[in-house]
Amino acid sequence: EVQLVESGGDLVQPGGSLRLSCAASGFTFSDHYMDWVRQAPGKGLEWVGRIRKKAQSYSTEYAASVTGRFTISRDDSENSLYLQMNSLKIEDTAVYYCVRVYSSSYHDSWGQGTLVTVSS
Amino acid sequence: DTQMTQSPSSLSASVGDRVTITCRASQGIRNYLAWFQQKPGKAPKSLIYAASNLQSGVPSKFSGSGSGTDFTLTISSLQPEDSATYYCQQYNTYPLTFGGGTKVEIK
Numbered sequence: 001e002v003q004l005v006e007s008g009g010d011l012v013q014p015g016g017s018l019r020l021s022c023a024a025s026g027f028t029f030s031d032h033y034m035d036w037v038r039q040a041p042g043k044g045l046e047w048v049g050r051i052r053k054k055a056q057s058y059s060t061e062y063a064a065s066v067t068g069r070f071t072i073s074r075d076d077s078e079n080s081l082y083l084q085m086n087s088l089k090i091e092d093t094a095v096y097y098c099v100r101v102y103s104s105s106y107h108d109s110w111g112q113g114t115l116v117t118v119s120s
Numbered sequence: 121d122t123q124m125t126q127s128p129s130s131l132s133a134s135v136g137d138r139v140t141i142t143c144r145a146s147q148g149i150r151n152y153l154a155w156f157q158q159k160p161g162k163a164p165k166s167l168i169y170a171a172s173n174l175q176s177g178v179p180s181k182f183s184g185s186g187s188g189t190d191f192t193l194t195i196s197s198l199q200p201e202d203s204a205t206y207y208c209q210q211y212n213t214y215p216l217t218f219g220g221g222t223k224v225e226i227k
Contacts, residue, residue, distance in 0.1 A: 035216075037164075045156070045164065045207055047216040063215045097163055106154050106169040106211055113163055 002026045002109040004098045009114030016088050016118070022081040022098030022111055030054065030076040033101035036083050038094035039113075046094075048072075050101065051081070066092075088118045122147055122210050126219035134227045139195040141222045143208035148188045152212035155184055155193045158221075159204045167206075168193065200226050 008020040022034070036048040049062040051072045060072050071084040081098055095113040102108040123146035133139050143153065151171040156164040166175045168184040171191055181196045195202055203226050208219040 044221050045158075045209070045218040047209075047218070050214075050216075061214045102169075105152075106166075107156075107209070108166050108169070108175060110163040110165070 002100060004100065004109060004111035006096060006098050006111045006114035009096065009116045011117045011119060012088055013120050014088060014090055014118055017084070017086045018088065018116060020083040020085070020096055020098075020114055020116070022083075024079045024081065024098075024100070027100070029074075029079040033104050034072075034074060034081045035099040035101055035107065036072060036081075037097045037099050037107075037110075038092075039097070040091070040094045043094075048083070048096070052104075085116070088116075090118050092116060093118045121215055122149060122213055122217050124208055124210055124217050124219040126206075126208055126222050128222060129220065130223040130225070132225045132227050133198050135198055135200065137198045139198050139202075139224060141193045141206055141208075141224075143186075143191040143193070143219050145189045145191075145210055149210045149212035151187045152210055153184070153186065153191050154209045154211060155182075156207045156209065157202075157204045158207065164207065195224075198224075198226065202226075 003025045005023045033052050035050045049072045052059045069087045073082045097113045098111040099107045100109040125144045127142045153171045155168040158164040172184045183194045205221045205223045
């Protein structure tokens, strides 16, 4: 069974930093692209970014709203995905989901999410 | 960016009703369209990919159709457990984008 478990969410001040983690199990993590998707309280879903596999040099894509502030990385030896968030803004407040990408194409499995609150 | 517009934004229907949700893309996305179901306080669940393919384990009462710019999600016989918000998403180009959601309630 595919399992994705996010952690690291917290209350942080504007301008601060936070690192989210996603522990994957039940599948060959290194075979899949991985995404982060977020959802602000009471709002819809917003794609944050993607990291590809080793064969694609772990290349990344980001939403314009986070480019230059957020960095996605992965450790295939640890079956883990990360989201480093710097220069956090109030509008980054959201539940952050780790999402598996199937066939290098579409989302198929979601974690339960971790809440990031940016507030002074 | 490709804008995804869902309609209606909410609907109320009776148990057993056939329900249809529409999703329109601002530019052609071939069939790179997915649908997700989200219940309150829960993570989204993937329902359909490539416009019409059911994810494993998704009941056949859900179906999807469309190509290009216009897509639909149909629930053939609405049940209480289908009460949720449904989102479409295009994955044809970056950035991936979602529709605003359709909240489905049971009368």
